[in-house]
Amino acid sequence: MSESRRMLAEMADPLFAELGPDATGESDGARIDELGLPLLLVPESEGGFGGDWLDALTVFRLAGYHALGPDLPAQIVGRVAEAGSPRQFALMAFARTAQIAGALDAALALSVGYVNERRQFGRPLGKFQAVQQALAGFAGEAAAANCAAVGAAQALDREDAAFEIAAAKLRANRAVEIGTTVAHQVHGAIGFTQEYGLHPLTRRLWQWRSEFGNDAYWSRELGSKVVAAGAVAFWPDLTARTG
């Protein structure tokens, strides 16, 4: 990770953690504005932060990780794409992908922490193989969503990323299902309460899966591209996108 991106993360992380899911007031928004975050993608020449898409990924992912109340990703994207345009839709799909990736990692961390603490039958739940296997599956899904988000960010920095955004949002959407299911299952009843911090993550995950293209939408988009290009082109096209 580049130095400037690390600094960005170190700045955003504690603030988002502090603001958390309930921050919606004006003063909360002002604290985000103070750091210049809404101008993340605006070029330096225009008074912005001059960030690239990997920088955006870092911020979006952390916004997801902390289930940040204000829709900062929408503000950031709003500065570089016209509301309602196809580009804004695609960029927001990317933003939601990154938020899903972050929220899945947070829900996973919460789940792992919980099963190591909570004891039943005389030992921590995390010692039971059924629990371990379920969480291992969850970890794979979280990993896939994170890799997909990185791949889409890299593509955005390179060129037209229509293919990658479609693939990444679809993959992240699919990860929501296993992630939220396992997270709630291993938490038992406590995870079903308003007091406990799981639902701010899982409820957003369910929301983000629908927003800016659900599974059906993106599989249609991506599928028609691939089918139109044909079987012979699939692999050469896929590799030409990266190297």
Place this chain on the structure above:
Amino acid sequence: MQTFVTEAVDWPDNAAALREQVRALVAEHGERDPVRRANSWTKADPEFSRRLGDAGLLGMTWPKEYGGHERSQLERYVVIEELLAAGAPVGAHWIADRQSGPLLLRLGNEELKRRWVPAITRGEAFACIGLSEPNSGSDLASVRTAARRDGDEWVLDGQKVWTTGAHVSHFMIALVRTEAGSERQQGLSQLVVPMDAPGVSVKPIIDLTGAHEFNEVFFDNVRLPANALLGVEGEGWRQATAELSLERSGPERYLSSMVLFLELVRHARTENDPALVALVGRLAAEAWTLRLMSASVAAKLARGEDPALEATIVKDLGNSYEQAIPQLVQAAVDFGAADTEVLRSVCFYLLQVSPSFSLRGGTREIVKGIIARGLGLR
């Protein structure tokens, strides 16, 4: 928590040229039968392996001194993903090029290296993996096959099973007990066993498709020179399990059913069925993601890191993906329709072999157990 930190993969500058080289070679000498292009890394074609050797595409990263080509890990990655995506018959040399060669170079004594490594790079020496035994499957630390010292020699007795390619291989790297009375992970060592050594016998095991890919291998009073010991006596467990992390994340862990996916794309073009288009989209998204994950592990390995958790995640997700493809194709395609013969035969072939995807190289349960340990759960 971040389970999988991906960084930009710096693909080699000459990647495009390498891809062209491999594609041309496969177009000329590869496998034409689509069924045999499925799961192609178990299809042995020694002639094809020799051609790869001639083209400088085996032992690519190894020192020139031993016949290697001193190219980068990612150049090799480009070559193997091209071979697998095209369903090339790479089974004969696969194990030797992927793990036995690197293991010999890392741990082998000079005689072992001279004897085997240059021949591997020419596509003339093939290797097999001797881990599993009749009573040692997932519980690998229970191996019983034993070697005892007799003067300057090792004397080997016992049995390995499920040994892929033993019948076309020239040597095996076997995990055996070298300390009598030792338990579990202690007292194990790795030995390099020439398959033509007196006392080694190979008995085919025919798999459920009728194919002969794996075998039983018996050792009856096999005498090996002292230098057959690979690495350090008693360190076999550590050496063998390090080897496993090398083999977990390669593109062979998600590409075994690629040929079926491509047949599905072909079929979807002629049908006008939104369900097929959607399935193509879903499987393409997964392929794209898995390729990034697998390549990103390769990039970390190339930098000398040991991304063991990431590698294991790639195997788990990749195996599930290549296993799901035939099931999903069967669920979506009407095999009674015209022009579905090829799709159908590839699909039914893969339905039959796909159970092995989450067994070989460590079962799904064992792999998930390793991931769980990586998460701090064990």
